[in-house]
Amino acid sequence: MAENKNFIIDFDSTFTKVEGLEALAEIALHNKPNKKKILEKIETLTEKAMQGDISFRESLEKRLALLPANKDHLKLLIVRLQKQISTSFNRNPTFFTQYKNSIYIVSSGFKDFIIPVVERLGLSAKNVYANTFTYDKEGNITGFDEDNILSTNNGKVKLLQQLDLQGDVYVVGDGYTDYEMKAAGLANKFYAFTENVAREKVMHKADHITPSLDEFLYVHQMNRTLSYPKNRIKVLLLENIHADAKKIFEEEGYQIESLSTALDEAELAEKIKDVSILGIRSKSLLTEKVLKQAKRLIGVGAFCIGTNQIDLEACAKKGVSVFNAPFSNTRSVVELAIGEIIFLLRNLPTKMQAMQDGNWQKSAQNSYEIRGKKLGIIGYGNIGAQLSVLAENMGLDVYYYDIVDKLPLGNVTKCKSLKQLLTTCDIISLHVEGKTENKNLLGEEELNAMKKGSILLNLSRGEVVDLNALKKALESGNLAGAGIDVFPEEPKTNQEKFTSVLQGMPNVILTPHIGGSTIEAQENIANFVANKIIKYVNTGSSTSSVNFPNLQLPQLQDAHRLLHIHYNRPGILAEINSIFGQHNINIDGQYLKTNQQIGYVITDVNKAYDEAVVNKLKSLEGTIKFRVLY
Numbered sequence: 177m178a179e180n181k182n183f184i185i186d187f188d189s190t191f192t193k194v195e196g197l198e199a200l201a202e203i204a205l206h207n208k209p210n211k212k213k214i215l216e217k218i219e220t221l222t223e224k225a226m227q228g229d230i231s232f233r234e235s236l237e238k239r240l241a242l243l244p245a246n247k248d249h250l251k252l253l254i255v256r257l258q259k260q261i262s263t264s265f266n267r268n269p270t271f272f273t274q275y276k277n278s279i280y281i282v283s284s285g286f287k288d289f290i291i292p293v294v295e296r297l298g299l300s301a302k303n304v305y306a307n308t309f310t311y312d313k314e315g316n317i318t319g320f321d322e323d324n325i326l327s328t329n330n331g332k333v334k335l336l337q338q339l340d341l342q343g344d345v346y347v348v349g350d351g352y353t354d355y356e357m358k359a360a361g362l363a364n365k366f367y368a369f370t371e372n373v374a375r376e377k378v379m380h381k382a383d384h385i386t387p388s389l390d391e392f393l394y395v396h397q398m399n400r401t402l403s404y405p406k407n408r409i410k411v412l413l414l415e416n417i418h419a420d421a422k423k424i425f426e427e428e429g430y431q432i433e434s435l436s437t438a439l440d441e442a443e444l445a446e447k448i449k450d451v452s453i454l455g456i457r458s459k460s461l462l463t464e465k466v467l468k469q470a471k472r473l474i475g476v477g478a479f480c481i482g483t484n485q486i487d488l489e490a491c492a493k494k495g496v497s498v499f500n501a502p503f504s505n506t507r508s509v510v511e512l513a514i515g516e517i518i519f520l521l522r523n524l525p526t527k528m529q530a531m532q533d534g535n536w537q538k539s540a541q542n543s544y545e546i547r548g549k550k551l552g553i554i555g556y557g558n559i560g561a562q563l564s565v566l567a568e569n570m571g572l573d574v575y576y577y578d579i580v581d582k583l584p585l586g587n588v589t590k591c592k593s594l595k596q597l598l599t600t601c602d603i604i605s606l607h608v609e610g611k612t613e614n615k616n617l618l619g620e621e622e623l624n625a626m627k628k629g630s631i632l633l634n635l636s637r638g639e640v641v642d643l644n645a646l647k648k649a650l651e652s653g654n655l656a657g658a659g660i661d662v663f664p665e666e667p668k669t670n671q672e673k674f675t676s677v678l679q680g681m682p683n684v685i686l687t688p689h690i691g692g693s694t695i696e697a698q699e700n701i702a703n704f705v706a707n708k709i710i711k712y713v714n715t716g717s718s719t720s721s722v723n724f725p726n727l728q729l730p731q732l733q734d735a736h737r738l739l740h741i742h743y744n745r746p747g748i749l750a751e752i753n754s755i756f757g758q759h760n761i762n763i764d765g766q767y768l769k770t771n772q773q774i775g776y777v778i779t780d781v782n783k784a785y786d787e788a789v790v791n792k793l794k795s796l797e798g799t800i801k802f803r804v805l806y
């Protein structure tokens with residue numbers, strides 16, 4: 177309760193993102209030749225005092241002596257600082273208005289610029305305890321009021337003794353002098369505020385590290401803008417996901433751990449225990465066994481196209497939404513396929529190896545143009561269709577076969593059966609997904625059905641082609657070459673050895689699953705997937721989730737959003753609404769979608785609601801997960 181709690185809040189680098197005196201120096205030294213040097217000296221002096229390495233008084237005297245500032249500079253400083261209030265402070269205006277009489281700004285900075293800044297969040301000058309400047313007649317800063325207790329060493333401690341606050345006292349700050357109030361027995365707890373600056377020495381002394389004001393308010397169960405502090409959301413990124421993803425999650429305030437390799441089942445099961453968001457690529461298997469350990473998992477990002485490595489159904493049943501990047505690397509795969517078609521039709525792998533071995537084989541034998549050849553695409557999805565457009569533009573005659581009805585682009589010919597495609601085309605390229613039904617889609621029978629002298633590309637999934645049968649087809653000469661990018665068993669790291677029955681065969685291109693491994697694709701994927709997950713966490717929007725009913729939600733405005741994920745069974749929506757009815761809750765908006773396994777209901781209700789509602793919704797039979805957003 178506010179009456180029993182007092183909040184002592186530091187100003188520089190806590191209330192604002194920057195140190196006031198440093199910002200003042202920046203302004204006062206604008207265009208001065210020695211600016212950089214003086215600024216560095218001021219920063220060093222600030223840091224030394226903050227770390228507790230020199231006395232505060234000494235630091236202040238030395239800093240002011242270096243500062244040629246006046247009242248005009250102060251006016252500019254105030255405008256700058258008002259724009260630099262810490263993000264999480266600005267995000268929680270109700271905390272300041274609700275507890276304005278219990279919040280004390282205690283700072284070794286200067287009231288001259290602190291008061292106009294804290295007033296922005298509704299605090300009053302009478303609760304600001306800080307130093308004051310002295311000026312000459314022209315308005316130049318000459319020093320500070322030396323009688324002010326806050327200008328002395330241990331000033332914050334002495335001030336707090338004088339204030340003699342009744343009730344609990346909580347200190348929030350980024351500096352050592354803030355900790356000293358707790359050390360002197362004048363505060364119940366010291367919270368090291370690390371949103372703007374994280375000092376090891378100060379964090380080490382803290383009762384609690386608070387990366388934002390949200391965390392402090394969450395710990396104290398006080399009125400706040402975010403239901404759950406973002407710093408509590410732990411993200412685990414595996415398999416060398418592009419650095420942009422880490423950056424985007426970091427900017428959102430999440431905690432990130434990033435590893436360059438995949439993890440095996442046991443390692444992942446251990447690591448996933450406290451993870452809220454998991455990011456993987458094609459190598460990490462997310463099995464039901466791993467998911468059993470995932471107590472806090474909300475979302476999974478497949479930073480690739482394929483999601484066959486993830487037990488999507490088990491994720492849905494656990495209320496975990498999975499997102500992938502369905503388009504971001506498609507162009508890269510298509511370009512590699514085109515390149516390989518040209519290489520294989522010119523018999524280049526064999527010729528290149530001969531050159532490496534010192535053998536000159538100038539001859540047109542077994543070398544063909546791609547123009548006019550028949551390309552057969554199995555799986556006319558995002559990659560297959562894109563390949564057809566590029567290939568047709570290069571003069572290939574394109575055919576496709578898909579189990580789903582797909583619109584043929586350009587002059588492409590649709591085949592009625594796989595057999596028709598295999599027996600018609602000179603080049604076969606596989607672009608199907610890696611589901612169980614597609615295991616050995618091309619086995620001995622299918623490979624034997626292919627035209628004599630044709631070539632095969634597989635840049636989809638390893639299990640789709642029976643590699644022993646392919647080896648035989650190549651040895652028999654029925655196939656003239658193959659480009660294989662994906663394998664039933666692939667190394668988890670670049671350090672592991674790779675072996676395949678196709679090694680050492682002529683006119684075969686083996687690549688280490690790099691169809692989508694281009695700088696452009698990886699960057700696009702990182703941005704696409706990370707932003708989709710953040711949107712899901714922040715708004716509940718599940719657009720383009722691969723295992724959740726897709727709901728595109730409007731921005732939440734002055735309401736609570738209740739997200740209810742449940743097993744898809746009849747009558748549950750009626751039960752949810754009956755709970756709202758019993759508690760007289762006004763529904764501002766409601767959105768529902770279901771798929772075979774689960775139902776996803778989002779209800780926006782007006783601000784005031786009874787906590788009992790939440791408990792009833794959580795314990796409703798069939799509930800998988802429940803979240804509140806506000």
Ligand SMILES: NC(=O)c1ccc[n+]([C@@H]2O[C@H](COP(=O)([O-])OP(=O)(O)OC[C@H]3O[C@@H](n4cnc5c(N)ncnc54)[C@H](O)[C@@H]3O)[C@@H](O)[C@H]2O)c1
Nearest residue numbers: 481482555556557558559578579607608609635636691692
């Ligand atoms: N090598 C790489 O680095 C790399 C990169 C990206 C994608 N991929 C793989 O490529 C696959 C295809 O990607 P996409 O974006 O085109 O997927 P997509 O889902 O858009 O298209 C797949 C198409 O295959 C069809 N299909 C599925 N099974 C089939 C079958 N048995 N016979 C005929 N058609 C069938 C589907 O109906 C669909 O139209 C991905 O699932 C992924 O596994 C590999």
Ligand SMILES: O=C(O)[C@H](O)COP(=O)(O)O
Nearest residue numbers: 457458459480481482692
């Ligand atoms: O599914 C995909 O997008 C590809 O197989 C690429 O996977 P990767 O990101 O593991 O290379």
